[in-house]
Amino acid sequence: MSPKPKQTARSAALNLLNQVLGEDRLMSELLGQGVLQGLDPADRARAQRLATDTMRGLERADRLLQKHLRKNPPLYVRNVLRLATVELCQGGDAHGVVNEAVNLTAANKRTQAMKGMVNAVLRKIAERGPETWANLRAPRLPKWLRDPLVMAYGGDVVGAFEAAHFAGAPLDLTAKGDPEAVAQATGGEVLPTGSVRLQDPGQVSALPGFEAGDWWVQDAAAAIPARVLNAQPGEAVLDMCAAPGGKTMQLAAAGAEVTAIDLSPARMERVAENLARTGLKAELITGDALDHTGQYDAILLDAPCSATGTIRRHPDLPLAKDGSEFGALMDLQAQMIDHALTLLKPGGRLVFCTCSLLPDEGECQVEDALERHPGLKVDRERFDLPGIDPEWITEEGGLRLRPDYWADKGGMDGFYIACLTA
Structure with a gap:
């Protein structure tokens, strides 16, 4: 043989x-x-x-x-x-x-x-x-995804998405402390929102500061929801769908008392590893967020979604999926928003976000939540942050991030973010 x-x-x-x-x-x-x-x-x-x-x-x-x-x-x-x-x-x-x-x-x-x-x-x-x-067009998204995106944004914008997807993504880091120090150590650039970007990083674990836990890998767009939540020292904060832990570490680094919950044992092991490497602390719970009870000053809900905003980093997604499961995800997002609101203390705040380009998983979810919950409001002032362009704020008061934004710097993931207060 x-x-x-x-x-x-x-x-x-x-x-x-x-x-x-x-x-x-x-x-x-x-x-x-x-x-x-x-x-x-x-x-x-x-x-x-x-x-x-x-x-x-x-x-x-x-x-x-x-x-x-x-x-x-x-x-x-x-x-x-x-x-x-x-x-x-x-x-x-x-x-x-x-x-x-x-x-x-x-x-x-x-x-x-x-x-x-x-x-x-x-x-x-x-x-x-x-x-x-070199003379061929940027590869197009499959029809099942391209059609609804064209309906939402128009053909020219979707073409810009596709160009960003084809260009790929640099590596973004979130600093536990000073972003300028991390940028200097790694040879990166501090972006307007405070993330550190490396265009040609090489092996991540070999970068200065990795073993010391000075930073973690997190796309610049994915780092914005925790900045919008603006957790304060001593606040009780829930990270509702925590894995792989980037937002959990941001909240813990801010000094909050963080509870992080996620359904996947394997992914929660990764959260624990990341916390250990960075020397940060959070209470970790493996389980269904819809069964969780408690009262919190602030909640970050990065809800399960189509992940269509991450295609520049995950080009396999539109090739392996066909959109058939997206309806169930949208129903789950609505359930999670409703449950999260029951966990908020009076005067508390909920940041809802999805790494999706589909309005049904962002703008429409918030519009529907406002109809279901009289008295619920969207706090637009939370977006008064460094690097946030006011033109990114949507009609209902959320923040729409797109892969073609910052095209000259390497783009960003597609994200939708809204801060809700009861």
Whole structure:
């Protein structure tokens, strides 16, 4: 029996593609299950980058490949070709890329007869592909998602979203203390809202201040809800859907008495690890937030949602999902808002947010909540913060963040945020 071929960054990236595109699995789930654990840290990061780049450029890769294919090969071979095409068009070494693509095709008994075709197609791509690649449009979102977004924002704005998605995302950090000190140590830039942005960070755990717990990874948009809540020292604050813990750490760093709850044991373990690394404290509860009782001065509800605002960092999402579960998520969001309001002390405040671009998960949720709860108000003054453009405030009084904002700096996640007071 011949030994199993050694896993490489490219073979691991191919495995990720096959599971996302063939089995509708999310990359975050796969990584959480340790699919890349057999690789050293550098190859692990490279495999993830190759798979992510390929999913971002899938439409471009398919357009280039269709010129050289009489019919679609099996998904495994298509993904070999896609992976290699993206790498070639981004300046990869033609000999190494083509050679490994042929070897990956030959290693699969069902596809080994296609290795000659793979070799021929990729040699043509290597010759003309990079030149053509640059002239193709930014890949479009699938119709199931693009249509409602165009209805909400218009075609030009959605085109700007897609350009931001294709450009990818830099790495943002939230400082436990002084953002300027973190920026100086890591070579980053302090953004207008106080996050620290690194354009080419390398291995995150090797950055200065990681082991000391001076900062944590958190997109600049995701850091804004906790700033809007503005937890004060000694306040009793509930983080209702806490994992992976970025907002919990912000609230704890502000000196609040934080209770953090989340349904997922595995994700709550990550919250505990992050708190331990940063030396911050919070009471952690694993369970259903809808069953939670108590009274709090302030609540942060980052509700389960479609996550359509995170596509610049998670390009697998529109490829693995079809929107069929979004209705149930919207119902859950309404239930969570209603329950959160029962947990507020008189005069308390609730920040509701979702990392979604869909108005049904943001603006519409708040409008509906205002109708369900007479006396409920939206506090617009909470958005009087550094870096917040007043034009981002919506008609009903929430804050709409979009991936095309700060395009010259690398964009931000799509988010909706509102502060509600009874």
